[in-house]
Amino acid sequence: MSGVTTSGEARQIVDQAALIVTPAMRAAVDTLDPRMRLIASYQLGWCDAEGRPTNAGGKGLRATMAIVSARAVGSAEDGLPGAVAVELVHNFSLLHDDVMDRDLERRHRPTGWVTFGDGQAILAGNAMMTLAFDVLLAADENGPKSLACLTRAVQGLISGQSDDLALEQSPSVDLAACLAMEAGKTAALMACSSSIGAVCAGASDAVVQGLSDYGFELGLAFQLVDDILGITGDPKVTGKSSSSDVRAGKRSAPVVAALTSGTDAGRRLEVLLADGPPKSETDVELATRLIGEAGGLDWAAKEADDRLARALAHLDVLADDSPARADLITLANFVVERDR
């Protein structure tokens, strides 16, 4: 499948979902108090720090997944509360993670805490998370089920970020712990996103499970690609600083794979990173090169492909000729192919 075609088709699916998700998101965010509304709108890319309209939002991939998962069982509209909720939770976690990780930029703009201060950014994250629960509460009789789906994902997100912070302080990290952390940070919410619309539409447990498993595996693939981009990626594309993960000394999966590869390059990398993040630009470049030479990037690319294959296999719970299934396949390929 050609990357260009996948990308074009995927964008169409995302744009189609955004047509109904964006107004629902705005209606939800409008219920927040003025200060929280401003910060949420900034985080969502709708306005600048003074509230002037901008167009700097994310792709809305999670909301799209929720809408398509609803279409697999009922109508796109059935998935709206779930779509709004997962997008709010995703942005809550971005706001908070940026505070904790002291990240300065996201989507080519200063992060929330840089713009509004730590406290207001933390509060706006809390407000968005609480709003997500409210949106599901206001929904139909399947509300309680979808709420449980969301709280599970939020606890997964929290555990993943907590593990991430803890692993940063840890001298040696094994690959299993690293993947478990990434499962929490990305796969938990993706599993929720790809099934909550079906939950809202009243799907059977088997269909919900299959869609959730699809999202979980895809989330891991997505995170592995993100890890690769954090090492090699073009900051103009990713909206992050170049080699930002290497510079920050982040033990992402490709780095841990390199460190535990048993290769010469892996051992040299270990020595280089023994006293924390690389200190000079020369060391950043050397570390980046050693991660590649030790096979860390190749391993991550192969693992991402394997996870993608598993994700697609879980779509067997949907009929072969289901348009929603075709769209989930397109989205999955898009997620893993992006910018590689």
Next chain:
Amino acid sequence: MSGVTTSGEARQIVDQAALIVTPAMRAAVDTLDPRMRLIASYQLGWCDAEGRPTNAGGKGLRATMAIVSARAVGSAEDGLPGAVAVELVHNFSLLHDDVMDRDLERRHRPTGWVTFGDGQAILAGNAMMTLAFDVLLAADENGPKSLACLTRAVQGLISGQSDDLALEQSPSVDLAACLAMEAGKTAALMACSSSIGAVCAGASDAVVQGLSDYGFELGLAFQLVDDILGITGDPKVTGKSSSSDVRAGKRSAPVVAALTSGTDAGRRLEVLLADGPPKSETDVELATRLIGEAGGLDWAAKEADDRLARALAHLDVLADDSPARADLITLANFVVERDR
């Protein structure tokens, strides 16, 4: 009514509620991942930083209110999910507020962020908040109604803390804005606490509203007493540093009342605080004295008494001979009389 008697009776009501609330709280917290469980348990006063058992918890006033409000309509047990949820939300907000306010001590111990770091403390707060929703979700058919009661309180808490942070940066604060902020910070969750048990027990809208109004007015009274203690209080009693609010330059209601009193002392206070918090211990003592001389403390004490009277009037929704009503009266007097 004698303070000693009120205090003794109130403690009995709190202890009685704790008999069923504590096991339910522990069962809920046990579902968290190990790191979040440790931090939540520390925050709740159940253990030290290494997980060794301690007994340093708060009074559990909000959980008690929830249990008594359930007894007003049904059984104490009906109020358990609500009691656990409001206590979790209260502690979530303490954990987060301590991060934002850089407070070093709470209940005579280092605060959560001092002990576990900012990131893990923020995450544990999020985990406790999410757990509160889960506890209500797992409850009976009145779950959705109690969830809506809780999300409203959480948004109130968030707005109140956000206003508090914003007012700190503001050169002039009027008393109405200050009271609105305190309503969010304390009264919103108290209103939820004193009615959510009744919601869980299936009370009529009129009873829920009366109990909520009682909690709202009582919450303001409680906060005003807290403000007085933050200026004059004995740190051995409050668990906070002496004159901590004055030292931090906090514009709490008594301070704003003093500043806007039109008195000489008020004007001298304004000059003293013009460049931020008092810089020396002498200035802290002078500011503390001027707040009193300008009538700030007397105003706060009278306002607290007025709010208490309004709170008690709202209990007319319950029968005169209702034991729960008697307990809510005792608790209200206890809250406003504490340590004055």
